[in-house]
Amino acid sequence: MKVLASAPAKIILFGEHSVVYGKPAIAAAIDLRTYVWASFNEKRAIKIEAKDIKVPGLTVSFSENEIYFESDYGKAAEVLSYVKQAIEIVRDEADKNGKGITVSITSQIPVGAGLGSSAAVAVATIGAVSKLFGLELTPEEVAKLGHKVELLVQGASSGIDPTVSAVGGFLYYQKGSFEELPVVELPMVVGYTGTSGSTKELVAKVRRNLNDMPDVMQPIIDSMGKVVERAKEIILANYDSRIKFELLGKLMNINHGLLDAIGVSTKGLSDLVYASREAGAIGAKITGAGGGGCMYALAPGKQSEVATAIRIVGGMPMITKISREGVRIEEVVE
Numbered sequence: 001m002k003v004l005a006s007a008p009a010k011i012i013l014f015g016e017h018s019v020v021y022g023k024p025a026i027a028a029a030i031d032l033r034t035y036v037w038a039s040f041n042e043k044r045a046i047k048i049e050a051k052d053i054k055v056p057g058l059t060v061s062f063s064e065n066e067i068y069f070e071s072d073y074g075k076a077a078e079v080l081s082y083v084k085q086a087i088e089i090v091r092d093e094a095d096k097n098g099k100g101i102t103v104s105i106t107s108q109i110p111v112g113a114g115l116g117s118s119a120a121v122a123v124a125t126i127g128a129v130s131k132l133f134g135l136e137l138t139p140e141e142v143a144k145l146g147h148k149v150e151l152l153v154q155g156a157s158s159g160i161d162p163t164v165s166a167v168g169g170f171l172y173y174q175k176g177s178f179e180e181l182p183v184v185e186l187p188m189v190v191g192y193t194g195t196s197g198s199t200k201e202l203v204a205k206v207r208r209n210l211n212d213m214p215d216v217m218q219p220i221i222d223s224m225g226k227v228v229e230r231a232k233e234i235i236l237a238n239y240d241s242r243i244k245f246e247l248l249g250k251l252m253n254i255n256h257g258l259l260d261a262i263g264v265s266t267k268g269l270s271d272l273v274y275a276s277r278e279a280g281a282i283g284a285k286i287t288g289a290g291g292g293g294c295m296y297a298l299a300p301g302k303q304s305e306v307a308t309a310i311r312i313v314g315g316m317p318m319i320t321k322i323s324r325e326g327v328r329i330e331e332v333v334e
């Protein structure tokens, strides 16, 4: 038997990093997905084929009649740790420790770009392997296991990414619980710097800054929480969309400044944020952990101008839509 499952990327609209400290955040699943095939193998081993992920330290060289692989195995194992933990957690859940599993991954999501590739690969793996074992998990149960995977690999995780990836749609999230928000059509442009940041390292950097200067840092985290509460009120209010976008854009700009203050912006991200605002975006901010990766802009009536501005300063614009669907079984081959 073979099972194919998929799970979406996400963008965090408001509240990344502060969500790790128990504040709320708002995020949406988007229409880029990771696909995972899972099957049993006879060798009682975990075999992972990650076809499109680049592992620094893995070098392949060719000579006339030989191919050499030079690998930093520690690094390769670290990169595959989300997938390995996801498989092990489901095997434990099914009480089938030691059963051989092969997974094969393809993904549309840029890695380390703040779009939740780690959560999507964990959630899709959990979806595929649990189906293989005949476990009927709800999206909420898949989300809880995905959160466990992120905690094991990263040391710290709010759980927002696996929850949005498993459940889909537009969510207000706090401390393991979520509310679905009405899906508002937001005229967004996502801008990718082309560089990446490691969530594990960025979350650790914020933690260090907080430990070093709690009197300065804690009020910033608290303000981020207030930004999210105001944003939720605006999303739910009966304003016309022009006023809604104006107010949300202001809050995005404040949230970006606060993220810069806690140390997760880069020159590349700032360039994309300011170029977007100058091209007419009402708001622009980092999305995800930062340190590289992506920002997004709110640009009603100006999406193509903002996309062009992002390209001019060296970024890659992406026009994305909110995806209502979270984890999904695509195919079962008996």
Ligand SMILES: Nc1ncnc2c1ncn2[C@@H]1O[C@H](COP(=O)(O)OP(=O)(O)O)[C@@H](O)[C@H]1O
Binding pocket: 034, 050, 052, 053, 078, 079, 080, 081, 082, 083, 105, 106, 107, 110, 111, 112, 113, 114, 115, 116, 117, 118, 119, 121, 197, 198, 199, 200, 288, 289
């Ligand atoms: N297609 C994939 N195959 C295997 N592992 C992946 C894949 N995509 C992402 N990952 C894992 O997720 C890590 C990146 O996660 P993270 O630092 O949280 O950034 P983000 O979630 O924003 O992309 C990668 O280093 C790798 O371990």
Ligand SMILES: C[C@@](O)(CCOP(=O)(O)O)CC(=O)O
Binding pocket: 015, 016, 017, 018, 019, 020, 113, 114, 115, 116, 117, 118, 156, 157, 158, 159, 160, 161, 199, 203, 287, 288, 289, 290
């Ligand atoms: C920084 C954080 O708030 C979001 C990280 O998202 P991503 O891995 O950069 O896509 C961490 C978390 O919520 O666990």
Ligand SMILES: [Mg+2]
Binding pocket: 116, 117, 118, 119, 161, 199
């Ligand atoms: Mg991640």
